[in-house]
Amino acid sequence: MGLEYVRISPGFEKYMPKDYVDLVQFGPFGKQIDVQQLGQFKELVEEHPMCAGCFMAYFVRIFYASLPNPEDTIVIGTAGCARLALSQAAVPFIYGNYGDTNAVASGLKRALSIRFPDKVKDVVVIAGDGGLIDIGFGMTMHSWFRREKFTTIMVDNEVYGNTGGQESGMSPKGVQLKMAPKGKQFDKINAVELAKTAGCVYVAKLAPTNPKRIAKTVKRAILAARHFGPTFIHAYTSCNIEYSIPTEKVLEDARKREKQDFGFYEWMTDEVKEFFEEIERQKEEVKA
Amino acid sequence: MYYVADVKEKECAKYNCKQCVLFCPEPNTLMYHDSKHVAWVNYGRCKGCAICVYVCSDLLKRNCIEMVMVTAGD
Numbered sequence A: 001m002g003l004e005y006v007r008i009s010p011g012f013e014k015y016m017p018k019d020y021v022d023l024v025q026f027g028p029f030g031k032q033i034d035v036q037q038l039g040q041f042k043e044l045v046e047e048h049p050m051c052a053g054c055f056m057a058y059f060v061r062i063f064y065a066s067l068p069n070p071e072d073t074i075v076i077g078t079a080g081c082a083r084l085a086l087s088q089a090a091v092p093f094i095y096g097n098y099g100d101t102n103a104v105a106s107g108l109k110r111a112l113s114i115r116f117p118d119k120v121k122d123v124v125v126i127a128g129d130g131g132l133i134d135i136g137f138g139m140t141m142h143s144w145f146r147r148e149k150f151t152t153i154m155v156d157n158e159v160y161g162n163t164g165g166q167e168s169g170m171s172p173k174g175v176q177l178k179m180a181p182k183g184k185q186f187d188k189i190n191a192v193e194l195a196k197t198a199g200c201v202y203v204a205k206l207a208p209t210n211p212k213r214i215a216k217t218v219k220r221a222i223l224a225a226r227h228f229g230p231t232f233i234h235a236y237t238s239c240n241i242e243y244s245i246p247t248e249k250v251l252e253d254a255r256k257r258e259k260q261d262f263g264f265y266e267w268m269t270d271e272v273k274e275f276f277e278e279i280e281r282q283k284e285e286v287k288a
Numbered sequence B: 001m002y003y004v005a006d007v008k009e010k011e012c013a014k015y016n017c018k019q020c021v022l023f024c025p026e027p028n029t030l031m032y033h034d035s036k037h038v039a040w041v042n043y044g045r046c047k048g049c050a051i052c053v054y055v056c057s058d059l060l061k062r063n064c065i066e067m068v069m070v071t072a073g074d
């Protein structure tokens, strides 16, 4: 896209749907929106059919409020719950076949840098634990081995939510699910360490308990991917349906899991660290 | 008939807070009034999860949001 695609041609304002007009007038395009401004601007993501109280939907909401350049971002998703909301946002969305997201993103990012050599176009994959670490495992790993410059975000609900509760490599050991009645026999895969080993330059793990921190992490992952190489965020995003969490206790569950096994973790190469330190220094200078 | 969240405006106005707005899973639903400094719900978009009630009552002990029953078309 680009800002020229967002703007409404003069004279057509009254024929456009209200939500679109609101988006152009009160949306985040071309502005630097802070996540704390939520509730006071028109958000990029629209109504969608994800379940009530779904914290994967919450993560998607915060993600769209965190993009450094929404008008020049392309999101890639696949089968799984997240795409139900990802596809309802005013940011171009590509539906990769299940398991193919990171191969599609690799080709897209390379093509964009040839087509728009002097523009920055951010590519972000958001897919489930099944899509990235089970069925898409090979393509996820190889995009990292090849040092492809885009961001991968795993929205980990520790189950195949969209297809009714099969266990995934990310389900915790011992957990009983509708279609894993004996309980899972193997450990949860350590995705963060795999990402580091495979060549990601920025890796983070979080539970969605702090919107400011999610926004900072998403921004960092996108900026590091622009300049240095593959980046990865492992986000716990509970499935209240398959894990039978009453909706009003979904945030309580996220806070509990944060204490247990999803404490905030951030790792980056020295080069990336220096890059962010330089940005912080420049910000301080502007303030001073 | 279904549940939606409803903010008690007078109560909420005491706090200059906004915390619930930052935790609602739905976009463009739990909004914040710029000048009145109160949260308000776009009822047509609310899915009734009550995460906002958890934030306001359980975490902050402010009790400014309640779930109310509405009928489609209200």
Ligand SMILES: Cc1ncc(C[n+]2csc(CCOP(=O)(O)OP(=O)(O)O)c2C)c(N)n1
Pocket (backbone or CB within 6 Å): A079, A080, A081, A082, A097, A098, A099, A127, A128, A129, A130, A131, A132, A157, A159, A160, A161, A162, A163, A168
């Ligand atoms: C090639 C292919 N295989 C299988 C499926 C069926 N399928 C749709 S969603 C899904 C699982 C989704 O699990 P996950 O990726 O963890 O996403 P979630 O729904 O849990 O967010 C599967 C197996 C498919 N759509 N395409």
Ligand code: SF4
Pocket (backbone or CB within 6 Å): A050, A051, A053, A054, A055, A056, A057, A081, A157, A161, A162, A238, A239, A240, A241, A242
């Ligand atoms: S099935 Fe689970 S992950 Fe999917 S939308 Fe519903 S609560 Fe969210």
Ligand code: SF4
Pocket (backbone or CB within 6 Å): B007, B011, B012, B013, B015, B017, B018, B019, B020, B021, B038, B039, B055, B056, B060, B062, B063, B064, B065
């Ligand atoms: S959490 Fe309660 S007090 Fe704070 S803005 Fe929301 S309704 Fe108002």
Ligand code: SF4
Pocket (backbone or CB within 6 Å): A053, B004, B005, B023, B024, B025, B026, B029, B030, B041, B045, B046, B047, B048, B049, B050, B051, B052, B053
């Ligand atoms: S009940 Fe849920 S969807 Fe409705 S305003 Fe509260 S947090 Fe948002």
Ligand SMILES: [Mg+2]
Pocket (backbone or CB within 6 Å): A128, A129, A130, A155, A156, A157, A158, A159, A160, A161, A168
């Ligand atoms: Mg899943």
